[in-house]
Amino acid sequence: MNVMTTSTPGPASPAPGPVRRDAEATKAAILRAVRYLLARHAYADITLKAVAERAGVSAPLILKYFGNKDALFERVMSFEADAEALLDAPLASLGRHMVRHVLESQSQQRGDPLLRIVFAPLQGERGDVLRENFRTQVSDRLARRLEGPDAGLRAELAVSTLLGLGAMYGIVRGPHLRATSVTDIADRYAPAVQTHLTP
Missing domain, CATH: 1.10.10.60 (Homeodomain-like)
Structure with a gap:
């Protein structure tokens, strides 16, 4: 005769399932x-x-x-939050901060706070919205922080210098750039940005 034994079940473990995300x-x-x-x-x-x-x-x-x-x-289509982070440094060290921010966004977060403006021509009417937002939320906002003459021109030159770096790093994926540390690139490139901010 087979004797069936039963055991007292322990505390139930949660059923496996997808991890809840915030x-x-x-x-x-x-x-x-x-x-x-x-x-x-x-x-x-x-x-x-x-x-x-x-x-x-x-x-x-x-x-x-x-x-x-x-x-x-x-x-x-808004650059408001991107500009907030990009410009979040004292003016005297802003060039270095901006360079590091662009590179770290691409290398660590797989995104670029500025680069989507490069593709505005692909976006039809939405491209016009992108351009207007970029001008008012990034270039014009930066210009308002600059002292001295030609603030608007200097802001646009600083931003265009950053866009060139972002395109070479994120779109062209230049092998020498990508093999170089962010700190080393910032040491070499930040002065080119900073010269427009505090000439």
């Missing part, structure tokens, strides 16, 4: 994915599926947070 972190990941794609593709060619794959989320979750593709892309 809502704000998820939104930030989605916005980073859109910025990345917008800096490489025309708006019409970017699908929610592509954004979702890059962000590591589902397309329905994007719709839950942002409503639709147009609303999502309206968020990344």
Whole structure:
């Protein structure tokens, strides 16, 4: 005769499942994915599926947070938050901060706070919005911080110097640049930016 034994079950362990993500972190990941794609593709060619794959989320979750593709892309047409971080340093050391910020954004976060403006011509009418936002939120904002003559010109020269570096690092992917430390590049390149800020 078989005797069946029973054991007292221990505390139930939680069932395995997807790791819950903080809502704000998820939104930030989605916005980073859109910025990345917008800096490489025309708006019409970017699908929610592509954004979702890059962000590591589902397309329905994007719709839950942002409503639709147009609303999502309206968020990344703004450079306000990017400019806040890019210009967050005293004027005397701002050139170095800006160079480091552009390079670290690309090397560590896989994004660039400025680079999507380079692709404005691909974006049709949205390109006009990108250009206007970039001028008012980045170049003009920087110009207001500068002292002395030609502040607007100097701000645009400083920003264009950064854009060149960002394009060579992030789009061309120059092997010598990418093999060099951010600190070394900043040592060499920041003076070229700073000379427009505090001539």
